[in-house]
Amino acid sequence: MNEQFKTQKLDIGIGNIGPAKHIANGEYDWRLVDQLTHDLLNDQSLYERGENQLPRLCADGRTRRTDGGSAIGGSFSAVIADSLGPRLYYANDITAKQHALTIYAKFRAGNLLIGGHDDDHADAANSGCGGEDRLDSKDPGAITTLQFLSQYGDSVRRTLQSLCDTKTGTNLGVKVDDSQHDIIVSHSRELHARTTQSTAYVTCGADLRDALVEAQDDSAVERLHGLHTEAVLAIDFRNGMRLNRGKVAARYGDKLNAFYVNVDCLNNMAKFLYDDAEQTDLSFVSALYFNIATTAVLADKSLRVITLT
Numbered sequence: 054m055n056e057q058f059k060t061q062k063l064d065i066g067i068g069n070i071g072p073a074k075h076i077a078n079g080e081y082d083w084r085l086v087d088q089l090t091h092d093l094l095n096d097q098s099l100y101e102r103g104e105n106q107l108p109r110l111c112a113d114g115r116t117r118r119t120d121g122g123s124a125i126g127g128s129f130s131a132v133i134a135d136s137l138g139p140r141l142y143y144a145n146d147i148t149a150k151q152h153a154l155t156i157y158a159k160f161r162a163g164n165l166l167i168g169g170h171d172d173d174h175a176d177a178a179n180s181g182c183g184g185e186d187r188l189d190s191k192d193p194g195a196i197t198t199l200q201f202l203s204q205y206g207d208s209v210r211r212t213l214q215s216l217c218d219t220k221t222g223t224n225l226g227v228k229v230d231d232s233q234h235d236i237i238v239s240h241s242r243e244l245h246a247r248t249t250q251s252t253a254y255v256t257c258g259a260d261l262r263d264a265l266v267e268a269q270d271d272s273a274v275e276r277l278h279g280l281h282t283e284a285v286l287a288i289d290f291r292n293g294m295r296l297n298r299g300k301v302a303a304r305y306g307d308k309l310n311a312f313y314v315n316v317d318c319l320n321n322m323a324k325f326l327y328d329d330a331e332q333t334d335l336s337f338v339s340a341l342y343f344n345i346a347t348t349a350v351l352a353d354k355s356l357r358v359i360t361l362t
C-alpha cells in the first residue's frame with residue numbers, strides 16, 4: 054500500500070496507550086497501523102447509520118455496541134461539558150454524580166437513552182472508564198483530565214484548531230473563541246482546586262457509573278473486556294456514521310483498535326440541552342476540550358489522529 058495519509062499524532066499525549074510500545078515489542082509494525090488507517094478511512098462496511106443520536110457509547114476501542122453516538126465517557130461527555138462550559142444544570146457545591154443525575158433525567162424525560170461503560174477488572178472506586186476515573190484525583194501527583202486542562206488548556210485548543218482532513222490535508226480547525234477558551238480553562242481550574250476540598254465536585258468513577266444505572270437501568274452500562282489496544286484516534290465529522298468496533302476487532306483481533314469520537318452527537322447533545330445559541334456552542338466546544346484532554350491523559354504521543362469527513 055503506497056497511500057499517503059495526512060495523519061497527525063497526539064503530540065500532547067502524556068499517557069501510555071498507543072502503538073509505539075507494541076511496535077518496539079515486535080507485536081506489529083507501522084504497516085498494520087497504516088492498514089487500520091486505510092480501512093477506517095475507506096471501508097464503509099465498518100460503519101452503520103445512526104442519525105440524531107446522543108453520545109451514549111464511550112470512545113473506548115473495546116466498545117462493541119453501535120446503538121448510539123460515541124464520545125469519551127458516553128453520556129458523561131454532556132455532564133462535564135456543562136460544568137466546563139455553560140453550567141445551566143450546575144449548582145455550587147454540587148457533586149459530579151448529582152450533576153450527572155440532573156442531566157440524565159433531562160435526557161430521559163425526552164425519551165432519550167443514555168449510556169456508558171465499566172469493565173471487567175476495575176477496582177471498587179473506579180468504573181473502568183478513563184473518562185470518569187481519570188477526571189481528577191486527591192493525589193497531587195496524579196495526571197488527570199482537569200489537571201491537564203488547568204495546565205495545558207492552550208495545547209488542547211491548538212490541537213483542536215490544527216485538526217486536518219486526513220485525506221486532503223485541508224485544515225478542519227474547530228473554531229474556539231477566546232472567551233470560550235477562558236471560561237473552559239477557568240472552570241477547569243476551579244473544579245480541580247475543589248477536588249481536594251470537602252466540597253469536591255469530582256468523587257469517583259464508580260459513582261458516575263451508578264448515576265447511569267439510577268437514571269435508566271442496567272442497560273445503560275456496557276461491560277467492556279480486556280485491555281486498551283487503541284493505535285488511532287478517529288474523529289468522525291460526518292453526520293449519522295457509527296463505527297462498529299466489533300468489526301474492527303474481527304479483522305485485527307486484540308492487536309489494535311481505535312478510539313472513536315462522533316462530532317455530530319456532541320452537537321445533538323448541545324442542541325437538546327440548551328436553547329440559547331451561545332450556551333449551545335460553548336457546551337459543544339467544552340465537550341471537544343474534554344474529549345481531547347482525556348485522550349491526551351490516557352494516550353501517548355504515538356497515537357495516530359485521523360479525521361473522517
Ligand SMILES: [Zn+2]
Nearest residue numbers: 111113182183
Ligand atoms: Zn470510557
